[in-house]
Amino acid sequence: xxxxxxxxxxxxxxxKIELKDGKISDAGINLIIxxxxxxxVEGAIQLKEKGVATEIVVITAGSDKGMxxxxxxxxxxxxxxxxxxxxxxxxEYARAVALAAAIKAENPELVLAGHVAADDGSSQxxxxxxxxxxxxxxxVITNIDIAGGKATCTTEADGGTAVIEVAIPAVxxxxxSWNEPRYPSMKGIMQAKKKPVATVDAVAVDxxxxxxxxxxxxxxxxxxxxxxxADVCATKLADWMKNTVxxxxx
Amino acid sequence: MAGTWVFVxxxxxxxxxxxxxxxxxxxxxxxEVSAVVFGxxxxxxxxxxxxxxxxxxxxxxxxxxxxxxxxxxxAQMAAMIKEFSxxxxxxxHSFNGRDMASRLAQKLDAGLATDAVAADISAGKxxxxxxxxxxxxxxxxxxxxxxxxxxxxxxxxxxxxTAGAGAVVKAAVAATAGDVYQVEKSFAATVSARPDxxxxxxxxxxxxxxxGPDGIKLVEQLADLLGAAVGGSRASIDSGWxxxxxxxxxxxxxxLPNLYVACGISGAIQHLAGMSSSKFIAAINTxxxxxIFNVSDFGVVSDLFKVIPILVSELKK
Numbered sequence: 001x002x003x004x005x006x007x008x009x010x011x012x013x014x015x016k017i018e019l020k021d022g023k024i025s026d027a028g029i030n031l032i033i034x035x036x037x038x039x040x041v042e043g044a045i046q047l048k049e050k051g052v053a054t055e056i057v058v059i060t061a062g063s064d065k066g067m068x069x070x071x072x073x074x075x076x077x078x079x080x081x082x083x084x085x086x087x088x089x090x091x092e093y094a095r096a097v098a099l100a101a102a103i104k105a106e107n108p109e110l111v112l113a114g115h116v117a118a119d120d121g122s123s124q125x126x127x128x129x130x131x132x133x134x135x136x137x138x139x140v141i142t143n144i145d146i147a148g149g150k151a152t153c154t155t156e157a158d159g160g161t162a163v164i165e166v167a168i169p170a171v172x173x174x175x176x177s178w179n180e181p182r183y184p185s186m187k188g189i190m191q192a193k194k195k196p197v198a199t200v201d202a203v204a205v206d207x208x209x210x211x212x213x214x215x216x217x218x219x220x221x222x223x224x225x226x227x228x229x230a231d232v233c234a235t236k237l238a239d240w241m242k243n244t245v246x247x248x249x250x
Numbered sequence: 251m252a253g254t255w256v257f258v259x260x261x262x263x264x265x266x267x268x269x270x271x272x273x274x275x276x277x278x279x280x281x282e283v284s285a286v287v288f289g290x291x292x293x294x295x296x297x298x299x300x301x302x303x304x305x306x307x308x309x310x311x312x313x314x315x316x317x318x319x320x321x322x323x324x325a326q327m328a329a330m331i332k333e334f335s336x337x338x339x340x341x342x343h344s345f346n347g348r349d350m351a352s353r354l355a356q357k358l359d360a361g362l363a364t365d366a367v368a369a370d371i372s373a374g375k376x377x378x379x380x381x382x383x384x385x386x387x388x389x390x391x392x393x394x395x396x397x398x399x400x401x402x403x404x405x406x407x408x409x410x411x412t413a414g415a416g417a418v419v420k421a422a423v424a425a426t427a428g429d430v431y432q433v434e435k436s437f438a439a440t441v442s443a444r445p446d447x448x449x450x451x452x453x454x455x456x457x458x459x460x461x462g463p464d465g466i467k468l469v470e471q472l473a474d475l476l477g478a479a480v481g482g483s484r485a486s487i488d489s490g491w492x493x494x495x496x497x498x499x500x501x502x503x504x505x506l507p508n509l510y511v512a513c514g515i516s517g518a519i520q521h522l523a524g525m526s527s528s529k530f531i532a533a534i535n536t537x538x539x540x541x542i543f544n545v546s547d548f549g550v551v552s553d554l555f556k557v558i559p560i561l562v563s564e565l566k567k
Binding site for chain 1: 259261320321344345346348349352353355356357359360361362363364365377380381382383384385386387388389390391392393394395431432433434435436437438439440446452474475476477494495500501508509518519520523526527530531532534538543544545546547548549550551552553556557558560561564565566567
């Protein structure tokens with residue numbers, strides 16, 4: 001079974017966001033694989049270790065900088081990579097169209113991706129890819145079993161946990177709690193350098209979303225801070241909760 | 251053109267609060283506001299939807315909609331959009347909302363603004379403020395084309411009291427068994443007497459300073475007294491003291507309660523991204539230098555193991 005994993009390079013989640021010329025500045029920012037995608041890569045590798053997956057192809061859309069994300073996934077254990085060269089201003093629609101075209105050419109049986117990217121937080125691209133390819137999809141999974149042409153997925157649904165079955169080929173997006181991604185070994189990093197990475201141009205389509213303005217939220221200012229004995233602290237905090245916040249006590 | 255639609259989030263006839271928030275907010279504008287509900291035996295929900303602003307209630311009632319499945323719901327909505335041509339359609343930014351909206355948007359070759367915290371919809375144009383980088387930045391975006399699609403974060407709007415006429419429009423059932431591609435084998439509801447983290451008015455969270463299950467018990471005790479949801483920082487999730495679904499922060503949930511109480515949480519950027527938009531923030535931490543105090547309205551530098559029991563008894567007075 002051929003598995004494709006979609007990855008995106010994002011800012012480190014500990015990064016402080018600053019603006020430059022009305023855009024988010026990437027100066028001095030440490031870039032990582034989107035944590036949700038990293039989990040998808042690990043999930044694919046585990047499927048290969050179980051003998052379910054035979055080949056893992058990792059794909060990203062964007063600038064040459066995305067090559068680092070591909071190399072990291074290859075060092076973890078993916079077999080080869082595809083970089084879909086695309087303007088970094090592409091929206092979710094344009095990215096989904098570009099990725100789906102490249103995925104279709106690979107004819108996979110399973111497409112994995114993180115359910116959301118830690119940067120734009122849009123959580124659209126995997127589902128859009130499924131629609132373009134005409135595949136079923138399941139989002140926010142914490143487990144997957146493949147057997148008899150079906151993928152049985154545990155998902156974090158609203159208000160509980162659901163087990164959803166779909167026929168493959170399918171698109172499945174991961175929740176971070178699915179697994180604990182491995183660190184690439186030194187051997188893996190060396191091998192990754194020799195693994196093939198193809199570069200293709202994105203299908204050109206217009207965005208459906210126009211960015212009007214990017215801003216930073218108003219900085220929260222520090223309020224009252226009390227350093228005193230626990231009983232004084234607790235009493236004053238209780239007064240504040242009752243009189244300022246006006247909490248209801250059950 | 252048929253105004254703005256709100257897709258109703260309901261399970262077993264219980265409508266989620268975010269649906270009322272969207273109806274109420276849209277009712278403030280001049281355009282027609284409609285609620286769209288899919289389910290089995292759901293026509294009776296119309297008066298409740300009217301109470302919060304729905305001028306019309308579109309109902310698709312059929313066994314195929316008894317529980318959420320993307321394929322049938324998207325097929326139905328696409329058919330109804332074709333028939334009634336709404337200007338805009340809003341979903342909750344929930345598991346089902348973003349799942350359905352994303353697939354629908356692609357089916358319609360349309361743009362979609364997810365996780366919006368503000369909206370300006372008029373004359374078929376939609377401009378939304380989206381929270382990006384888990385709230386560390388805001389992007390104002392225009393969804394071009396028609397209809398305008400967006401998912402709205404729960405809790406950003408108030409539930410109002412302006413009613414609409416609530417005229418029921420029964421929609422023809424367009425979804426067929428062939429549209430269903432997901433089979434729900436089982437569903438285990440989260441058994442909790444506490445409110446949902448994403449919608450709670452008060453959230454009490456525990457972090458590394460809780461030191462273990464005993465500290466978390468104190469957090470839970472305070473939460474239950476305040477009718478609050480319990481949350482946690484990455485440290486308490488990674489240590490296994492709380493389930494992942496309770497993580498607040500960039501790789502967890504973003505919360506917007508009236509009051510957020512951070513217990514033993516230092517305030518890493520990752521965590522602050524998920525909670526610093528709360529209306530009131532209280533913090534209990536032994537480290538006076540903890541970054542959580544930079545965003546707190548009321549901070550106490552003290553040991554949570556001593557403070558919480560006294561706080562609980564003071565609040566009970």
